């Protein structure tokens with residue numbers, strides 16, 4: 351059975367006080383995993399503050415090299431040393447604002463694996479690519495380029511995030527989400543064996559809210575969500591986590 355995961359991407363938001371509001375968060379029993387990815391300066395405190403809740407902690411990026419003269423960057427080892435176990439890689443905001451290529455992302459994924467972190471690898475088409483009808487080939491190319499050989503269900507989570515749906519309140523139709531998630535599953539099966547593909551969690555991300563989470567989680571091959579804005583407060587995040595834990599029971 352595949353793991354069910356809700357991951358919160360705090361981006362450049364949050365504070366120690368915001369973390370404290372999650373210190374009484376109730377993670378569901380029965381196998382739904384909850385991850386929060388705060389900005390790097392909060393990783394240490396997040397691990398300590400949220401450990402009693404069962405929430406796991408992740409970072410939002412890492413450098414491909416283990417150490418060296420890279421001012422302002424952080425290595426996967428430094429992330430792992432905080433007690434964090436995940437790292438988001440290839441988010442569209444980094445692909446765009448930092449010109450990250452699929453090859454850069456694959457190098458970062460290798461670095462994450464070497465430090466025993468699980469990589470949450472993000473892919474997704476732009477509005478222009480969607481309009482041009484090239485969505486599935488874009489996604490295929492991003493998966494090929496960003497995922498190095500060696501992906502397993504333990505070291506890799508894939509998040510499909512159409513860039514036009516991030517922070518906009520716009521959502522693909524459930525059919526569109528299903529089509530892409532089926533295609534991702536097929537890609538992973540062709541590359542890594544059906545058994546590995548079947549067990550790699552596939553998350554949907556982009557304007558996931560308490561109001562739409564249940565419907566998204568009914569879609570076949572959607573194993574959870576990567577949540578931005580709605581992960582910043584327990585009031586918005588908890589109903590999304592509950593929706594996934596109930597979807598797990600219903601499947």
Ligand code: PGA
Pocket residue numbers: 359511515516517518555556557558576577578579580
């Ligand atoms: P959003 O962001 O939920 O605010 O749309 C998702 C993301 O960027 O991971």
